[in-house]
Amino acid sequence: MTHTLTAESVAYAYESASPVFSQVDAAVRAGEILGIVGPNGSGKSTLLRVMSGLLRPGSGRVTLDGRPLSAFSNVDRARTLAFLPQAVNPAFALSVFEVVCLGRYPHMGAFGALSAHDREVAERCMRHTEIEALETRDFLTLSGGERQRVLLASILAQEPDILLLDEPTAALDIHHQIELFALLARLAEDGYGFAVVTHDLNLAARFCDRLLLLTNWRETPISGTPAEVLTGPxxxxxxxxxxxxxxxxxxxxxxxxxxTPAGNGPSAGGDGPPLEGGRS
Ligand SMILES: Nc1ncnc2c1ncn2[C@@H]1O[C@H](COP(=O)(O)OP(=O)(O)O)[C@@H](O)[C@H]1O
Ligand SMILES: [Mg+2]
Incomplete structure (x- = not known):
């Protein structure tokens, strides 16, 4: 079955503060990558938390295949929907393989034992994210980018149909950024649906099917294809x-x-004075 996660007229405010956003309509569909972009503090993480069911919208509703998220048990929801938060700092000492296997929890039996199939899925997800060589390392000794790939492998191992990823490329070098988006594109072709928060507008332009641009000055995001949303003005x-x-x-x-802001170095067009001395 192909799944769709939908936000309809969703609004959210922290406590009594003014709304972070309102009237947000968004859909994460099987086979598509929805990119969520916008400046710091514009509400991207908040929107993903609302769409994952972690936060309840102040108004509007979030549904999975037409049913409100609140109607699902945690395990049923986790089999369909996975969320990778922006900053994950687990306080446990586990090996990389064990962290990836944590993703199998919605599929494990009553005794929590890993089956041969669970191990196969975990190993496949480690290959996809190029972390096989790290398998026996202590997770806490990894670099930020390595941790990010391990956590991605862990939520892929959950075998959800829809994945919500908050800045999954933030700590990655350019090789792993492009590999990650190419992996998402392949998985989308296989029928997975993604919502991805990213600050890399060029990767969003290239890989996302649709975009939501949140801003700090309006409560309702701009939505459309990358060509529609990503205009200079x-x-x-x-x-x-x-x-x-x-x-x-x-x-x-x-x-x-x-x-470059005026007076701060070379400007567009290259017709300024050549840079001389003082820099190396
Ligand atoms: N737990 C919280 N309590 C109060 N305000 C918050 C909380 N989390 C985020 N905010 C505020 O909500 C706004 C949106 O935050 P966030 O969704 O994290 O933005 P983004 O991910 O786009 O940088 C910001 O103004 C932020 O300070
Ligand atoms: Mg954020």
Whole structure:
């Protein structure tokens, strides 16, 4: 079965503060990657928490295949929907393999024993995220980027249909950033659905089917295809920076870059004075 996670007219406010967002409509569909972008503090993580069921929306509703999230048991929900939070600092001393196997919990029997199938799934997810060589390492000794790939392997091992990932590429080098998005694209082709928060607008432009752009100045995000959402004027306004959008010479996807603020170094166009001395 193909699954859809839907947010309809969702609003959220922390305590009595003004709403982080309101009237948000979003859908995470099998076979698609929804990108969630926007400046710091615009509500991206809050939206993922609401869509994962961790936070209840103040108004509106979040449904999985038409049923409110609250109607699912934790285990039933976890078999379909997985959430990778932004900062995970587990306080346990487990090996990488054990952390990946934690993802199998919604599938394990009453006694919590791992079957041969559970181990096969864990090993496949370690191959997908290129962490086989780390299998026996203590998780707490890994670098930030290595941890991030292990945690991704762990939620892939959960075998959910829909994955909500909060900045999964934040600590990754450029090789692992592109590998991760390429992996998501392959998994989306296989029928998984993703919502991914990212600050990398160029990766979002290239790999996401649809985007939501949250801003600090309006409560309702801008939504559409990457070409519709990623325009110079929209991004410049959202990020309060001079942002230019060209076309990627090979992929033809929007190519986003920020101009240097006036008086702070080389500007766009390259017609300023050449840089001389003082820098190495
Ligand atoms: N637990 C919380 N209590 C109160 N305010 C919060 C809490 N978490 C986040 N906020 C505020 O909500 C807004 C959105 O935060 P967040 O969703 O983390 O933004 P983003 O992920 O886009 O950077 C920010 O103004 C942030 O300070
Ligand atoms: Mg965040």
């Amino acid at each position: 929209r991004l410049s306004e959202a990020y309060a920076a001079a942002i230019r959008v060209d076309r990627h010479p090979v992929t033809d996807a929007p190519l986003i870059w920020a101009e």
